[in-house]
Amino acid sequence: MQKNTPFVNPRRMLEKAHKNNYAVCHININNLEWTKAVLETAKETNSSLILAVSEGAAKYMGGLSVVYHMASNLLINLKVDVPVALHLDHACKIENIKEAIELGFSSVMFDGSKLSFEKNFQLTQELITLAEKNDVAIEAEIGSIGGEEDGIVGNVNLTKIEEVKKMDQLDICMLAVGINNIHGFYPKDWKGLDFGLLSRISDSTHLPLVLHGASGINPEYIKKSISLGISKVNINTDCQVAFTNAIREYIENNKDRERKGYDPRSLLSVGSQAIKVVVKYFLNLTGSIGKN
Numbered sequence: 001m002q003k004n005t006p007f008v009n010p011r012r013m014l015e016k017a018h019k020n021n022y023a024v025c026h027i028n029i030n031n032l033e034w035t036k037a038v039l040e041t042a043k044e045t046n047s048s049l050i051l052a053v054s055e056g057a058a059k060y061m062g063g064l065s066v067v068y069h070m071a072s073n074l075l076i077n078l079k080v081d082v083p084v085a086l087h088l089d090h091a092c093k094i095e096n097i098k099e100a101i102e103l104g105f106s107s108v109m110f111d112g113s114k115l116s117f118e119k120n121f122q123l124t125q126e127l128i129t130l131a132e133k134n135d136v137a138i139e140a141e142i143g144s145i146g147g148e149e150d151g152i153v154g155n156v157n158l159t160k161i162e163e164v165k166k167m168d169q170l171d172i173c174m175l176a177v178g179i180n181n182i183h184g185f186y187p188k189d190w191k192g193l194d195f196g197l198l199s200r201i202s203d204s205t206h207l208p209l210v211l212h213g214a215s216g217i218n219p220e221y222i223k224k225s226i227s228l229g230i231s232k233v234n235i236n237t238d239c240q241v242a243f244t245n246a247i248r249e250y251i252e253n254n255k256d257r258e259r260k261g262y263d264p265r266s267l268l269s270v271g272s273q274a275i276k277v278v279v280k281y282f283l284n285l286t287g288s289i290g291k292n
């Protein structure tokens with residue numbers, strides 16, 4: 001059933017990226033300015049991408065319906081003519097997934113990484129019928145991603161090959177892997193991504209793979225991970241840091257005291273410009289610039 005949503009199911013984007021050795025950018029949004037900056041960048045660069053929102057960020061913005069209506073109206077009013085997906089990121093609560101699908105989100109991630117593999121597999125499987133009925137993509141996760149993102153705290157738990165082979169039998173759109181990747185900042189003594197494991201995972205599944213925690217990773221590692229089967233790269237921390245640093249500079253340079261510099265629209269627009277730079281950087285790095 002085709003729902004009345006302006007967002008596209010990212011399955012085609014992911015399959016195209018997977019086949020042609022590039023990755024789609026998944027950019028987390030945190031407020032209105034953020035969403036606008038990401039959508040404007042997609043339009044300016046003619047690049048498809050995925051707008052993503054965590055359960056925590058959705059709650060901050062006033063709920064999933066606020067996010068859906070804000071993002072969909074921006075997409076239409078800004079006349080963004082490249083395919084864009086709206087994705088619920090790291091959803092642990094099934095009721096949030098159902099609400100997102102009902103609203104018109106075109107993609108959801110079920111984060112069952114805290115559950116036993118059997119339970120994670122079973123719940124992922126149950127969601128497939130609902131997703132298919134609504135033309136929504138499902139991202140599953142096995143293993144877990146370290147660090148913290150919006151209250152989702154995880155230990156690094158490397159993905160197991162036998163679990164990849166089982167997940168491969170489900171009709172999901174993409175699979176998030178734990179290959180020593182971390183949300184937030186990478187520690188100084190970080191051992192790097194486990195490329196050996198990534199290549200064994202790729203050999204065991206036809207599914208496009210997802211790299212969470214792409215912020216702060218050496219760009220060469222990102223390119224290598226794409227060559228080994230990563231088809232979606234998730235970015236949040238780098239945008240957050242760029243946004244905050246730009247605003248810090250504005251205040252530290254007393255720009256808020258010049259003319260009408262105190263206007264929050266002026267303050268936040270420097271943050272938005274900084275986000276656009278980061279998004280463009282990742283679109284270039286992942287090879288998805290100009291792909292629509």
Ligand SMILES: [Zn+2]
Nearest residue numbers: 149212213234
């Ligand atoms: Zn993540």
